[in-house]
Amino acid sequence: MTMTAGYSGGCQCGAVRYRTAGALGYPHLCHCRMCQKSSGNYALPLGSAQRADFELTRGEPSWFHSSDLVRRGFCGTCGTPLFYDIPGTAFINVTLSSLDEPTAVQPVAQSNLAAKMPWFHALDVLPMEPDEDGSDRASSIRLSNHQHPDHDTSTWPQEKRHD
Structure with missing residues (x-):
C-alpha cells in the first residue's frame, strides 16, 4: 500500500524509515520513567497512528519489551527511539521527534506527571x-554529518559524493 499523505520519519542514520497517513492521535509528552530511560531524555513525545495507515518504508526496527504489555522499537544501527507499541491494538505510537517535520505535530497533553522533572x-x-557558530568545530561537524536527511531517500546509505 503506497501512501502519499500524512507523516514520514525515521532514525538518525536512515536504516529505518516509516510513513503514516492521516493525523496522529493524542500527541503528548510522556514523563514516565520508562519513557525517560528509553529515550535518554526527560520526556518522550508520542503520537498514535492507526496500524492500517502505518508502514515501514525501509528496514526493520529492533524491539525491546520494556514491560509484559509494551515493546519499544528503535534502530538497531544508531539506537534512535522510534516506536511505543502495545501489540494487539489497532494503533502504534511514533516518537514525534523522529518525524521528518517534528514541528508539524504539537502536543496537546502531558502524561505521567509524577516523574516530570520539577525544574522544567x-x-x-x-x-x-x-544556534550555530562559524567555529572550526561547528564547521567540521557540519561537513562530516552522517545523519540521514529529514526526507525519504531512494537509497541508504547515501552514496558518498566525490566532489
Whole structure:
C-alpha cells in the first residue's frame, strides 16, 4: 500500500524509515520513567497512528519489551527511539521527534506527571547559546554529518559524493 499523505520519519542514520497517513492521535509528552530511560531524555513525545495507515518504508526496527504489555522499537544501527507499541491494538505510537517535520505535530497533553522533572518550568529562563557558530568545530561537524536527511531517500546509505 503506497501512501502519499500524512507523516514520514525515521532514525538518525536512515536504516529505518516509516510513513503514516492521516493525523496522529493524542500527541503528548510522556514523563514516565520508562519513557525517560528509553529515550535518554526527560520526556518522550508520542503520537498514535492507526496500524492500517502505518508502514515501514525501509528496514526493520529492533524491539525491546520494556514491560509484559509494551515493546519499544528503535534502530538497531544508531539506537534512535522510534516506536511505543502495545501489540494487539489497532494503533502504534511514533516518537514525534523522529518525524521528518517534528514541528508539524504539537502536543496537546502531558502524561505521567509524577516523574516530570520539577525544574522544567525554569528552562526558558536559562542562558541560551547561539544556534550555530562559524567555529572550526561547528564547521567540521557540519561537513562530516552522517545523519540521514529529514526526507525519504531512494537509497541508504547515501552514496558518498566525490566532489
